[in-house]
Amino acid sequence: MPSTNRCGQRSRAAESRPHPPPSPIPASRQPRTCQAASELGAYKWEDAGKAPAVPRIAAVSLEMSAGLVHIKNPHLEAMDEDVLYHLDLGTKTHDLPAMFGDVKFVCVGGSPNRMRSFAQFMHKELGLEGDGEDLADICAGTDRYAMYRVGPVLSISHGMGIPSVSIMLHELIKLLHHAKCRDVTIIRIGTSGGLGVQAGSVVITDRAVDARFQPRFEQVVLGDVVVRGTDLDGGLVEELLACSEAIPDFPTLVGHTMCTYDFYEGQGRLDGALCSFSNEKKLQYLKRAHDAGVRNIEMESTAFAALCGPCGLRAAVVCVTLLDRLEGDQIRASHEVLQEYQQRPQRLVAAFIRRRLGLRTAAGNTRPSSD
Ligand SMILES: O=P(O)(O)O[C@H]1O[C@H](CO)[C@@H](O)[C@H]1O
Numbered sequence: 001m002p003s004t005n006r007c008g009q010r011s012r013a014a015e016s017r018p019h020p021p022p023s024p025i026p027a028s029r030q031p032r033t034c035q036a037a038s039e040l041g042a043y044k045w046e047d048a049g050k051a052p053a054v055p056r057i058a059a060v061s062l063e064m065s066a067g068l069v070h071i072k073n074p075h076l077e078a079m080d081e082d083v084l085y086h087l088d089l090g091t092k093t094h095d096l097p098a099m100f101g102d103v104k105f106v107c108v109g110g111s112p113n114r115m116r117s118f119a120q121f122m123h124k125e126l127g128l129e130g131d132g133e134d135l136a137d138i139c140a141g142t143d144r145y146a147m148y149r150v151g152p153v154l155s156i157s158h159g160m161g162i163p164s165v166s167i168m169l170h171e172l173i174k175l176l177h178h179a180k181c182r183d184v185t186i187i188r189i190g191t192s193g194g195l196g197v198q199a200g201s202v203v204i205t206d207r208a209v210d211a212r213f214q215p216r217f218e219q220v221v222l223g224d225v226v227v228r229g230t231d232l233d234g235g236l237v238e239e240l241l242a243c244s245e246a247i248p249d250f251p252t253l254v255g256h257t258m259c260t261y262d263f264y265e266g267q268g269r270l271d272g273a274l275c276s277f278s279n280e281k282k283l284q285y286l287k288r289a290h291d292a293g294v295r296n297i298e299m300e301s302t303a304f305a306a307l308c309g310p311c312g313l314r315a316a317v318v319c320v321t322l323l324d325r326l327e328g329d330q331i332r333a334s335h336e337v338l339q340e341y342q343q344r345p346q347r348l349v350a351a352f353i354r355r356r357l358g359l360r361t362a363a364g365n366t367r368p369s370s371d
């Protein structure tokens with residue numbers, strides 16, 4: 001495998017650097033760990049008040065080996081209806097297997113317009129009939145998220161930040177499970193702030209890390225901190241990087257992505273309504289992040305990885321960088337430039353989907369509309 005892509009931008013440094021050791025946490029503050037491998041074994045069935053007929057671990061591994069999406073919640077089995085409230089869908093009101101059973105690719109991103117424009121772009125890239133202009137929003141009954149279906153591709157918006165993406169993913173993963181989808185690949189196509197990379201570069205995430213540069217996602221559950229791993233699919237990273245070779249007009253690299261709970265202070269910005277640190281401290285922090293292998297910063301990747309992987313979805317994160325955070329905080333590029341930047345992850349992911357489907361011509365070299 002080449003050590004750089006055509007633009008010479010592959011970040012080997014980010015891949016080869018060992019994990020920095022976890023920062024010491026006093027025993028009294030040690031969070032309850034719920035890493036993917038140990039999670040099932042640690043689950044207490046008596047807590048759920050219902051033992052399954054088939055040992056759950058065996059049932060789940062059967063589902064996984066069949067490529068099915070599985071949910072790790074025994075309570076769902078006892079429900080006669082599942083209302084996916086924020087998607088305006090449900091198991092009694094909709095025939096989910098008929099609507100979604102053959103979905104193979106799910107693409108998610110913050111903005112409803114971006115995800116509509118991506119769906120229209122995929123309509124063209126897949127050579128489907130019509131111009132794709134009249135695609136219906138499947139979630140039109142709610143204004144929380146927007147969802148479009150184009151052939152085997154589902155395109156869904158998730159809003160900004162971990163709480164918003166997490167709600168959408170809980171319902172989306174249940175939807176894919178109820179629909180009996182198999183072998184689903186899910187990709188976040190987003191925007192981000194770069195670290196030491198040229199604005200407009202596309203970063204394929206090899207590791208999603210938190211604001212302490214650790215590959216973990218922490219959530220308070222019933223008053224305890226639960227920690228989940230943030231593994232992404234290494235094979236997908238390589239496949240996506242290989243697809244970038246056919247799109248030479250922007251740099252694509254592999255690196256760690258830092259996920260924060262905030263756009264301003266949480267990403268070390270000096271330009272929020274509040275700021276509690278100096279420019280010097282900010283730069284020290286961002287340089288430490290860069291030294292730890294971080295090449296971009298956004299606000300969903302750890303939750304995305306922590307939810308998708310354990311449920312049997314092959315997951316990847318592909319984000320364009322809108323600026324280099326070592327050079328500033330404000331995003332000053334023009335509307336036109338930002339629109340074109342946003343299209344870059346879409347073009348790469350379209351090329352990937354086309355390659356997976358065996359469609360050969362001009363992959364990635366047409367452009368989405370500028371919505
Ligand atoms: O471009 P999207 O997908 O919205 O993602 C990035 O942009 C938002 C901040 O502007 C955050 O949600 C961040 O993760």
Ligand SMILES: O=c1cc[nH]c(=O)[nH]1
Nearest residue numbers: 191192193297298299
């Ligand atoms: O700096 C940036 C740009 C886009 N999205 C982020 O989360 N941060």
